[in-house]
Amino acid sequence: MKILSKSNLVPFLEGLGLEFKVNAPLYEGQDVLFGDLDSSKLATDFIGKPRLSPKEYSFPQRERLFTFKNNGGVEIEAHLNETKRVIWGIRPCDLYGLKFLDMVYLSDYVDPYYQARRSNTILLGLNCNKAEESCFCSSIGTGPFAREAFDLLFTDLGDVFLVEIGSKAGKKLIEKQANLFTNATSKDEKQAGILEEKSKKTFKTYIDLGKVEAKIAGASSSPVWAEEAAKCILCGGCNWVCPTCYCFNIEDVTSGDKTQRVRYWDSCQLGGFTQMAAMNSRATQAERLRQRIYHKFSYNPDKYGGEIGCTGCGRCIDVCPAGINIAYILRRVAN
Amino acid sequence: MAIITKVCDEAAGIKTFTLEFKEPEIQKSFDYRPGQFVELTVFGVGEAPISITSSPVNKGYLELTVAAVGKVTRALHLRKEKDVAGLRGPYGNGFPFDEVKGKNILFVGGGIGAAPLRSLINQMFAYRDNFAKISILYGAREPGLLCFIDDLEGWGKTENSEVLLTVDAPDAKWRGNVGVVGSLLPKIDIDIKNTVAFICGPPIMIHFVLLDLLKMGFEEEQIITTMERRMECGVGKCGHCNIGKSYVCLDGPVFSYHQLRELGEDI
Amino acid sequence: MKRVLTTCEFCGCGCNFYLGVEDGKVVAIYPSVSHPISQGRLCIKGWQGHEYIHSPERLTTPLIKKGNRFREASWDEAYELIVDKFNQIRTRYGNDSIAVFSSAKCTNEENYLMQKFARACLGTNNVDHCARLCHASTVVGLATTFGSGAMTNSINEIAGAEVIFIIGSNTTEQHPLIGDRVLRAIEKGAKVIVADPRETQLAKLCSLYLMHKPGSDVALLNGMMNAIIAEGLEDKEFIAERTEGFESLKETVADYTPEKSSAITSVPEEKIVEAARIYSRSKKSIIIYSMGITQHTTGVDNVMTTANLAMLTGNVGKEFTGVDPLRGQNNVQGACDVGALPNVFSGYQAVTDEKLRNKFEKAWKVTLPPQPGLTLVEMLNSALEGSLRAMYIMGENPMVSDPDINHVEKSLKALDFLVVQDIFLTETATLADVVLPGVSFAEKDGTFTSTERRIQRVRKAIEPLGDSKPDWKIITELSSRLGYRMDYSSPAEIMDEIAKLTPIYGGVSYSRLESFGLQWPCPSPDHPGTPYLHKGSFTRGLGKFSPADYKTPAELPSHDYPFVLTTGRVGFHYHTGTMTRKDWALEREYPTGYVEVNSQDAKQLGIKNGQTAKVISRRGEISLSLKSVDTIAKGVVFIPFHFAEAAANKLTAANLDPVAKIPEYKVCAVRLEKG
Ligand SMILES: Cc1cc2nc3c(=O)[nH]c(=O)nc-3n(C[C@H](O)[C@H](O)[C@H](O)COP(=O)(O)OP(=O)(O)OC[C@H]3O[C@@H](n4cnc5c(N)ncnc54)[C@H](O)[C@@H]3O)c2cc1C
Ligand code: SF4
Numbered sequence A: 001m002k003i004l005s006k007s008n009l010v011p012f013l014e015g016l017g018l019e020f021k022v023n024a025p026l027y028e029g030q031d032v033l034f035g036d037l038d039s040s041k042l043a044t045d046f047i048g049k050p051r052l053s054p055k056e057y058s059f060p061q062r063e064r065l066f067t068f069k070n071n072g073g074v075e076i077e078a079h080l081n082e083t084k085r086v087i088w089g090i091r092p093c094d095l096y097g098l099k100f101l102d103m104v105y106l107s108d109y110v111d112p113y114y115q116a117r118r119s120n121t122i123l124l125g126l127n128c129n130k131a132e133e134s135c136f137c138s139s140i141g142t143g144p145f146a147r148e149a150f151d152l153l154f155t156d157l158g159d160v161f162l163v164e165i166g167s168k169a170g171k172k173l174i175e176k177q178a179n180l181f182t183n184a185t186s187k188d189e190k191q192a193g194i195l196e197e198k199s200k201k202t203f204k205t206y207i208d209l210g211k212v213e214a215k216i217a218g219a220s221s222s223p224v225w226a227e228e229a230a231k232c233i234l235c236g237g238c239n240w241v242c243p244t245c246y247c248f249n250i251e252d253v254t255s256g257d258k259t260q261r262v263r264y265w266d267s268c269q270l271g272g273f274t275q276m277a278a279m280n281s282r283a284t285q286a287e288r289l290r291q292r293i294y295h296k297f298s299y300n301p302d303k304y305g306g307e308i309g310c311t312g313c314g315r316c317i318d319v320c321p322a323g324i325n326i327a328y329i330l331r332r333v334a335n
Numbered sequence B: 001m002a003i004i005t006k007v008c009d010e011a012a013g014i015k016t017f018t019l020e021f022k023e024p025e026i027q028k029s030f031d032y033r034p035g036q037f038v039e040l041t042v043f044g045v046g047e048a049p050i051s052i053t054s055s056p057v058n059k060g061y062l063e064l065t066v067a068a069v070g071k072v073t074r075a076l077h078l079r080k081e082k083d084v085a086g087l088r089g090p091y092g093n094g095f096p097f098d099e100v101k102g103k104n105i106l107f108v109g110g111g112i113g114a115a116p117l118r119s120l121i122n123q124m125f126a127y128r129d130n131f132a133k134i135s136i137l138y139g140a141r142e143p144g145l146l147c148f149i150d151d152l153e154g155w156g157k158t159e160n161s162e163v164l165l166t167v168d169a170p171d172a173k174w175r176g177n178v179g180v181v182g183s184l185l186p187k188i189d190i191d192i193k194n195t196v197a198f199i200c201g202p203p204i205m206i207h208f209v210l211l212d213l214l215k216m217g218f219e220e221e222q223i224i225t226t227m228e229r230r231m232e233c234g235v236g237k238c239g240h241c242n243i244g245k246s247y248v249c250l251d252g253p254v255f256s257y258h259q260l261r262e263l264g265e266d267i
Numbered sequence C: 001m002k003r004v005l006t007t008c009e010f011c012g013c014g015c016n017f018y019l020g021v022e023d024g025k026v027v028a029i030y031p032s033v034s035h036p037i038s039q040g041r042l043c044i045k046g047w048q049g050h051e052y053i054h055s056p057e058r059l060t061t062p063l064i065k066k067g068n069r070f071r072e073a074s075w076d077e078a079y080e081l082i083v084d085k086f087n088q089i090r091t092r093y094g095n096d097s098i099a100v101f102s103s104a105k106c107t108n109e110e111n112y113l114m115q116k117f118a119r120a121c122l123g124t125n126n127v128d129h130c131a132r133l134c135h136a137s138t139v140v141g142l143a144t145t146f147g148s149g150a151m152t153n154s155i156n157e158i159a160g161a162e163v164i165f166i167i168g169s170n171t172t173e174q175h176p177l178i179g180d181r182v183l184r185a186i187e188k189g190a191k192v193i194v195a196d197p198r199e200t201q202l203a204k205l206c207s208l209y210l211m212h213k214p215g216s217d218v219a220l221l222n223g224m225m226n227a228i229i230a231e232g233l234e235d236k237e238f239i240a241e242r243t244e245g246f247e248s249l250k251e252t253v254a255d256y257t258p259e260k261s262s263a264i265t266s267v268p269e270e271k272i273v274e275a276a277r278i279y280s281r282s283k284k285s286i287i288i289y290s291m292g293i294t295q296h297t298t299g300v301d302n303v304m305t306t307a308n309l310a311m312l313t314g315n316v317g318k319e320f321t322g323v324d325p326l327r328g329q330n331n332v333q334g335a336c337d338v339g340a341l342p343n344v345f346s347g348y349q350a351v352t353d354e355k356l357r358n359k360f361e362k363a364w365k366v367t368l369p370p371q372p373g374l375t376l377v378e379m380l381n382s383a384l385e386g387s388l389r390a391m392y393i394m395g396e397n398p399m400v401s402d403p404d405i406n407h408v409e410k411s412l413k414a415l416d417f418l419v420v421q422d423i424f425l426t427e428t429a430t431l432a433d434v435v436l437p438g439v440s441f442a443e444k445d446g447t448f449t450s451t452e453r454r455i456q457r458v459r460k461a462i463e464p465l466g467d468s469k470p471d472w473k474i475i476t477e478l479s480s481r482l483g484y485r486m487d488y489s490s491p492a493e494i495m496d497e498i499a500k501l502t503p504i505y506g507g508v509s510y511s512r513l514e515s516f517g518l519q520w521p522c523p524s525p526d527h528p529g530t531p532y533l534h535k536g537s538f539t540r541g542l543g544k545f546s547p548a549d550y551k552t553p554a555e556l557p558s559h560d561y562p563f564v565l566t567t568g569r570v571g572f573h574y575h576t577g578t579m580t581r582k583d584w585a586l587e588r589e590y591p592t593g594y595v596e597v598n599s600q601d602a603k604q605l606g607i608k609n610g611q612t613a614k615v616i617s618r619r620g621e622i623s624l625s626l627k628s629v630d631t632i633a634k635g636v637v638f639i640p641f642h643f644a645e646a647a648a649n650k651l652t653a654a655n656l657d658p659v660a661k662i663p664e665y666k667v668c669a670v671r672l673e674k675g
């Protein structure tokens, strides 16, 4: 473990900027958003999470996959984005989110577009000393302090960051600017332990994951789906903000003799998601809501060795104009 | 990349396209099982999943039978011989073949939904001796929507095989059976115990035929069907096609009724 | 990636989000968490509705029609042609032979310039915009009763109300983020009453639902007031101190016993009484209404009657009480505020008032016409009849949005010369002689005013596509070429002029709008803006009870046309669909139009769900697929108006409210046949 004084964070990140594109949480007015490093806006003391997770650096909202020219023959040009990138300030829940996306996109059939971005990206985490109202990562076990899926992990100890090394790539980043770091003492590590315990006490949203896992398969006809779905205004927000939602739509955008194949984040809460010529395989909003929750807590674990498809970040709770709350639904499922 | 080598009208609003890969090596190595599908690109318009209707025994080309229902499929219908189209695949699991050798085979198809069945039926007729009795029940809304008329005639003439047709709404010339395809079921005479049934067609048809077959004494494992879901990627990533924990594009589109019941979502 | 904070270009909620820009293209959306309305949330249009910005179908160069076809032209050519034609027509037929259509989609600055262009450059008050079609009756009705024709509350107050009475507004679909506040109020235990001929989403979630007949609003509200007075539930103190005309109201509503009201509205008597009790017993009651109230020949009566109800119970002029017309378009409030109306300058200052006119004459250095100009539907009528010879339409598509499209088409074709400025070659633009390419909200600076009177910044994120230009720039260039110089270096400078001449915007300047804007009235640079109106006293002094009697809609169902057609929007599309129909996600939800019919009626007609129905009115017919539902009253059918191929407005009638001149979109008589 290493120590980086807070005043050295910007020099460290700017140093990385010589070799990498650096992304970090930034203050835009009072909003916190991931963006291209701008030290005057760097957010290090924010609580909770930016509204969108950093998943879009590996899986963007709108991504050109390839372009083809249709002039008699057809020429195809793929757009693989291999930008060397470091993202700083990733919350533990979002680290898990990326680990989950890796499982989806880098297993079986490997998605080349995701792989190109992801394999060139280094993840620097930032533990949470305090939870927001909607956070429930402590119930899922992904936070508030991360255990895995980072290259480096930062803990705010007040004047300094404790920095844990999670991979060779992470270690290399420190070695290159070794003069900025000192060695951590056991006292520092102990302090981090105390902070983690303190942080765990700040949670206001809980679920009982064990009970959910045991009961979810039998809850498919619970009234909770129709009751909650009745409020949904079909904004898709719960999907757009979710760090583990990976569904996409593909469209061809043609202008002149050039066609771009573009993929977009899609939303399973929209009826069109499953609309076919003859029928819709999920015709009611209740089925769609159930799909969202089941996908994360039942289908995903079934497919990916028990890994839950929810990080407990609570973003879908904050974003929902209808007040549909996944933690509430899961509590109903568990009982 | 493939070239359209032939286009023929199959039925009202339905055409069959014959395609060959532009690159001979790909054409040679392109192997598939009946029941699998390809993602077909109409350049400048988009992509759609389409079942392969030709059989692996027909080397050198692929046939796709397509109903014009929307953007891509309508654009495809405007394409002519020598035009190019994109193909990727084959995707999906395909029908069991070796596993059902020696058995009676019952096919129940409806409208364009019979496209994947045609692939399997032709494959079976190529190895006709490996199967006992083959019964083919096929229906459409109206006579003009019956596909694969030539094939049906050929199959019907083969020994130990029967073809029964029906339409919901007959026209003046129609002499055959009138009613849903399920109404043909009582007319066949087979030993159910040693039979495997393959059903493909619109969801409502599948639903009712399933019920009929169960009533007749078929076991859940003896009924094999294909599921259609909206698809984008074909490779288990885009999340559009799941039924419960299965992706139709990977684990389907062919399922036994037994498997379907295990998926955890109503169908 | 560059990020630019801006205001949503769709509805009047006024959400803010960041546009993510890469390589000069908008590729991502980030809702603003600290924005008072968005709070990190958006509806689907805000999240996903912006694909049109880079549509290959965008207009990127001026077009001039030759014969039946357009050819690309330079700006110089296009301007010269317009200048020639406008000058010829003006010389021959006078100033009032030209009219301009301004746009509720465009910025305040552009609307201000457009009315200035009409008045100062062309010398006519013939300027109007689509507010005529949605809330003209609000502007008149609330001005008469309260003195100010705008939403009295702030959106956030709705979440704090104890009773919310929603009449003629499908809030969760049309104003999703206001729907959010209603849902939050419900969660906190508020009682919500919904009156609507269609059982909307909120109707299913509310405490009391009244399915009244289209066009029977006055009877319903009068019935409620009758019950309130009968049970002594009126706020006597408020009536005495803050209002006038109570006796005449009492007299009028005395007639509307619950029995009578029930007979007209077909709402059961006890529900009318219950609604009256719930609404009047709370001291934090808010009325929300929208086009279901305004788009009638009795639109002004409807609006005044809602105001009467609020005053009767003292539910206005305090926090968490009020009357809230929800304005549809992103900037329909602003377009009205800055004077894109035939009878007023910016800030609702009457053109007929000599003192005010002199103020503008001095500032603009011209003589201005003293008589009010033509309203929108009147313009079209005058075009057909020949007194109007040329039109300049900015960012509107009357060929889909206006009532009785066949008539609109005839009118526009009758013009000698038509200029259309738009971002797409709309159904209207195809009729033009010259088409000028404007830009989307992402390509220009400016301000929009949301339904809660919040003036907010629109910020330029990308360069104009091709040769297109910001609309404000086009207006200034055209005006200068026509001989009235307009020199502004930026929209900020235009806002400074607006502030100088417009008391309600008096304290507004771009530097003050940085943190999510200001709510007017904001008369001076040190004024913090006004969250809710009529505190202490009404804008007009005393609130004026303005009773109205129930009048039947202009077109009633008959033997030949037995159904009442009502029209509206769906949550996934905007108006004529020129923008939203270019987006895959929105288009996928609603690829085309449909007619919603009560399932019993559908059965009787012998038309099944999904089959094609022909809908025929006295003016036209359209074919579209039938949706059989239980959520609409028997005898009523609904068609969304977004879809040009099944244009609901081929059927609607241009029957107008006598004062506000708003057409009755919400009621016309039709017949259905198997298609
Ligand atoms: C495994 C599989 C095999 C298929 N085999 C055939 C076949 O052999 N012949 C044939 O004619 N059709 C087949 N289909 C259906 C065909 O894929 C759709 O009709 C086609 O994708 C519609 O595309 P479009 O662009 O023309 O329509 P759109 O303009 O996109 O839409 C038209 C209608 O088709 C539905 N639709 C759109 N995309 C899909 C999709 N990816 N999957 C299902 N429905 C969709 C839409 O919801 C809409 O109702 C198959 C579908 C699947 C999943
Ligand atoms: S489902 Fe909700 S809480 Fe879980 S990861 Fe997604 S956004 Fe976060």
Ligand code: SF4
Binding pocket: A231, A232, A233, A234, A235, A236, A237, A238, A239, A269, A316, A319, A320, A321, A322, A323, A324
């Ligand atoms: S965020 Fe809420 S309202 Fe929006 S789609 Fe999800 S559940 Fe529905």
Ligand code: SF4
Binding pocket: C008, C009, C010, C011, C012, C013, C014, C015, C042, C043, C044, C045, C046, C047, C175, C176, C177, C178
């Ligand atoms: S609610 Fe209105 S302003 Fe907000 S995102 Fe939706 S359309 Fe835009």
Ligand code: FES
Binding pocket: B230, B231, B232, B233, B234, B235, B236, B237, B238, B239, B240, B241, B242, B247, B248, B249, B250
């Ligand atoms: S089609 Fe994309 S997951 Fe099956």
